[in-house]
């Protein structure tokens with residue numbers, strides 16, 4: 417059916433007729449077929465031209481009128497309004513179909529094992545959450561009060577930090593906690609010490625906040641504390657298991673670090689990302705245990721359960737916690753309730769402890785296997801804890817070349833140089849052994865060993 421307007425009615429089309437008409441009208445204005453000022457037929461004429469009821473024509477005009485596409489002029493009819501059509505920005509580009517996922521076996525560090533199916537403890541926690549209604553409004557910006565309390569008890573028991581719920585802030589993970597701290601307790605231009613080699617995401621966070629990063633070397637025991645200058649606002653450290661080399665900061669250096677912070681007024685940021693997994697002796701108590709006025713402690717569920725849960729905790733003096741909570745409230749940076757409630761249930765139920773015990777056994781076996789396979793090709797370090805080891809390679813090898821060769825052989829692994837900034841050191845590979853299943857791990861290690869053999 418044709419009309420004096422460029423409208424064609426498709427009775428088999430989808431949606432009510434008046435909306436179809438309105439949409440065709442809009443399209444005609446947008447692409448210039450209908451110009452501003454063009455006089456429109458009356459609803460009676462339009463209805464006749466299109467063989468629709470007058471009510472349909474009227475409804476289409478009402479809709480267009482309400483949206484501003486047409487306007488009535490008293491005594492002279494209805495016209496196309498002066499709508500300057502937006503120039504189309506071009507068709508949204510069709511998404512390039514992702515290349516068929518290369519089937520890489522991943523030995524990237526830092527991802528825990530998630531295998532099998534959800535176990536009873538996991539299901540219990542979520543059942544408990546689903547039996548409750550969420551809180552009615554915005555809650556405490558520091559996190560669910562009961563969870564803060566349970567976490568204070570947890571870090572007291574497993575990390576030796578004597579604290580109460582007022583010292584705990586729930587976060588979306590380590591990096592979220594770090595970024596909050598950088599936003600609230602630092603100013604652009606402040607100097608922050610970061611281990612070199614060290615955690616890339618911490619470096620990125622400091623750069624984003626326009627801090628000046630001071631690279632401090634590490635040896636196989638961890639941070640070289642004696643290299644810290646007096647003009648630093650803070651130092652970000654991984655004392656339990658230096659990332660990525662794996663050193664455990666000995667007591668003498670911990671004390672030296674605390675003395676340095678007290679003397680200079682700097683803040684120590686302790687990233688305690690995987691201390692639950694130690695395979696030789698119990699972990700040393702956290703640095704925060706020594707002085708909660710100078711140390712901010714960051715914990716995370718990312719290594720215990722999964723990074724996908726986005727849940728962590730920050731333990732600090734009440735002054736730091738209150739400032740961070742106020743900042744979060746101002747910036748409407750609220751945490752979701754369900755994950756906090758589920759984590760609370762997991763803590764109360766002993767589920768978290770159960771997973772840690774189970775995975776510690778599992779990871780110890782995998783670590784033994786990884787060490788055994790890789791020892792002939794370099795020096796394995798950092799094997800006493802965590803979810804990864806580092807294989808220090810002979811100086812003659814370029815670790816990026818090794819990683820690239822491994823990749824073309826189907827195995828993803830990080831070169832140690834990816835973690836280095838200005839402090840030189842030998843080449844190496846950082847190898848995560850927790851994430852793959854048993855057989856996958858065996859295959860990946862076999863391929864990696866083959867690559868290393870070929871490269872001599």
Ligand SMILES: Cc1ncc(COP(=O)(O)O)c(C=O)c1O
Nearest residue numbers: 526589590591615659689716718
């Ligand atoms: C050194 C270090 N800290 C912390 C994390 C975890 O960060 P988040 O809790 O933000 O997931 C990782 C993860 O790979 C890490 O390697």
